[in-house]
Structure formats: structure tokens, C-alpha cells
Amino acid sequence: MVGSRPQGCGRGSSSISSSSSQLLPPINPQQSSNFTQYIELDSDIDPNNENFKVLEWWHKRQPRFPVLSQLARDVLTILMSTISLESAFSTTKMIVDERRTSLALEMVEVLTCVKDWEKAAKRNQDTIRICNEELAENFNNLYMNDDDEP
Known part of the structure; x- marks a missing residue:
């Protein structure tokens, strides 16, 4: 029957335990x-x-x-982006070509990671760590209040 609930479903059903019904807010x-x-x-x-x-x-x-x-x-209003997805497929296509279609899924994943790590040097990811270390050092050298001035 269309629109009917299966037996044991809905509010007041005996199949719902008292502990789980306490978790549900009233309608x-x-x-x-x-x-x-x-x-x-x-x-x-x-x-x-x-x-x-x-x-x-x-x-x-x-x-x-x-x-x-x-x-x-x-x-x-959730923003959608396909750039990283397209990039991933593009990279995978470079790894899995007609000659390498028999590669195991794990090997494709390893090769994709290695390829990304190679590109990481070009993206200067290490400079972020250096900048963060400099910021931390500068923060540690700050005086917490006026009484500590040299």
C-alpha cells in the first residue's frame, strides 16, 4: 500500500526502545x-x-x-569545486595508461602519492613550515606586558 508505514515504524511504536526514544526530540x-x-x-x-x-x-x-x-x-549555498577532482583524474590518467592497466589499485595509489610528492617541491610547501617557525620564534620573543620591557 502506497504511503503506509511498515509495521513497527513511527512514533509510539513498541519496537523503539525507551533509551533511543529519549534521544529523539519531540515533533x-x-x-x-x-x-x-x-x-x-x-x-x-x-x-x-x-x-x-x-x-x-x-x-x-x-x-x-x-x-x-x-x-x-x-x-x-554549499560551494562546489571540481578542480581537485579533475586534477586527480588527470594525474591518474598519466599513471594508468593502456600499458599499465593491470596495476593493482594499491600500486596506482602509491604512484599517485609519489607523483604528488614530486610536485610538492614545486608548490613550495616547505616554505609554509619555515614561515610558521619564524612566526613562532617571533611570538616567543614578544613581551607579554609593559613591565617586561628591556
Whole structure:
């Protein structure tokens, strides 16, 4: 049956132990009705509109759905980047070519790490450590208050 819960699921079910039910916060009837209102909303969204701005839509409905709009804002504003992923595949492609397709997964991982370590020298990663050591030395030479001045 569509929309029915499996037996033993839901609030008040005897299959939920008392210790685990104490961990779950009670459902606020207002929040539940807000979610229901959102689900039942006759949306004015045109799926063919390429200029639709989902964050603006949620912003306009923030007074009506404060929790859902906050959740939408938090999820939809996560920055995405494919640069490191593309770089990883590019490096792996340089290691795994047609001649080396029989390499074990562990060996591909080792070769990828070695390749990255070789490139690390070019990225000057060690200069960060040197700068941090200089900052720590300068910090240790600072006087903590005016009474300690030379």
C-alpha cells in the first residue's frame, strides 16, 4: 500500500526502545504543519524557466517556512569545486595508461602519492613550515606586558 508505514515504524511504536526514544526530540506540531503545507503547496515554479532562482524563491517564502528556508539556504549555498577532482583524474590518467592497466589499485595509489610528492617541491610547501617557525620564534620573543620591557 502506497504511503503506509511498515509495521513497527513511527512514533509510539513498541519496537523503539525507551533509551533511543529519549534521544529523539519531540515533533513540534507547527513545524510538522509547515512541512505539510510546503508539500501540499501549489507551486508557482515553472520547470522550463532557465532563469529561475531557487534561493530567491526560498527567501520570499522565509516568513511562511522559516525552518525549511534556512535549511534550503544552508544546503543550496554549499560551494562546489571540481578542480581537485579533475586534477586527480588527470594525474591518474598519466599513471594508468593502456600499458599499465593491470596495476593493482594499491600500486596506482602509491604512484599517485609519489607523483604528488614530486610536485610538492614545486608548490613550495616547505616554505609554509619555515614561515610558521619564524612566526613562532617571533611570538616567543614578544613581551607579554609593559613591565617586561628591556
